[in-house]
Amino acid sequence: MSDIIEVSYTGDLLAHRRCPRSWAYEKHVGLHPYEQVQAMEGHLVHHSMEWLTIQYRRHAADGAPRHATRAELTTQLDRYSKVLHSRGIRTRFASKAEVLERVAHNLYVKGTDEPKPEVKAAVEGALHEEYELRTVRKLIRAGTDGEPILGEGDRKKKVLLTGILDVVVQQQSDFTYHRTWRWTNKRTLEGEPVPDTVVARRNDLEIWDYKGVRADSRYQEDYVRQVVTYTALLEERMRRPDRCVLFFTNEPRAEKRLLVIPIDDEVVAASMEWTLEQVGELRKTELLMQRDPLAVEAGDIRRRGLPLGERITKELKQQCTTCGQRFDCPSYAANLGSTAGDPHPDVDLMNVHKN
DSSP: OSSOOOOOOOIIIIIIOHHHHHHHHHHHOOOOOOOOOHHHHHHHHHHHHHHHHHHHHHHHHTTOOOOOOOOHHHHHHHHHHHHHTTTTOOSSSSSSHHHHHHHHHHHOOOOOBBBHHHHHHHHHEEEEEEEEEEEEOOOOOOTTTTTTTTTOOOOOOOEOOOOOOOOEEEEESSSEEEEEEEEEEEEEEEEEEEEEEEEEEEEEEEEEEEEEOTTTTTTHHHHHHHHHHHHHHHTSSSSSOOOEEEETOOOOGGGGGGEEOOOOHHHHHHHHHHHHHHHHHHHHHHHHHOOGGGGSOOOOOGGGTGGGGGGGOOHHHHHTTTTGGGGGGGHHHHHHHHOOSOGGGGGOTTTTOOO
């Protein structure tokens, strides 16, 4: 048996923090939700940025640099959505036309074929459309006695961390940001977004990561830790980026769409340690799933210890209503006020209109 556990940052670590139970059943039983709105839009946004960059470079190589039009992008996304559908990523909450229009709306200035300024900055200055990370780390607690995170009873002593940098940007001209992440405690990786001006100079190296949510997402702190961890992994292959940038593509307010994350040795080391601790928590859930699937708890991992009904956040509840395991989920039932004698329609197996 291999002593390495392979973990995807987005598909595993972040999903596990949202709901260990949902992650465990999806990952190890293969029970996928039948509605995947956010997954579909996320794939479409990532594909859009990569495709727009390729098209811009192609036209530039022909001596006539221009950005793809909104109609050209929509046609390409229509093709790509069929690929996603064949992979089981689909949604019935909105029509395909509505989803494609929403993606294009988030990337172009309203009523024009002009990409939004932040989109142009990424497309015109892109050094890599996508950059795959695969790196092995030992599962130890940094700063303690060096004992394996999972204890002596588990054979997994290393982790293969995987992730995709949506884009690494080499600035070709100065670009000004207006929102920055202010670290309030670097050791515990706590902070908050604040208005602040940061100017990216020509030849600055940046990591950009796209998030198909709004800037006030409850999970923005996790996204910050994710992209800083990517910095630590990327350093093994090239120099440290000057800064990280989160692009919230569904954010309607232009001034909040981009968030700059400053990095230094302290936050990079702390993010790597935090990530390995999360891998340890994930592995414990995996082992518990093997022993007793019903013992895996549902709800936001940060709300453990709260009453069952309070473990479901507002954002998580949107995921719960599509989860195939919601019918016997104590946390979701408690949140709905559902009981065995009076089941809520969303968890009532006899509700043929939905189930």
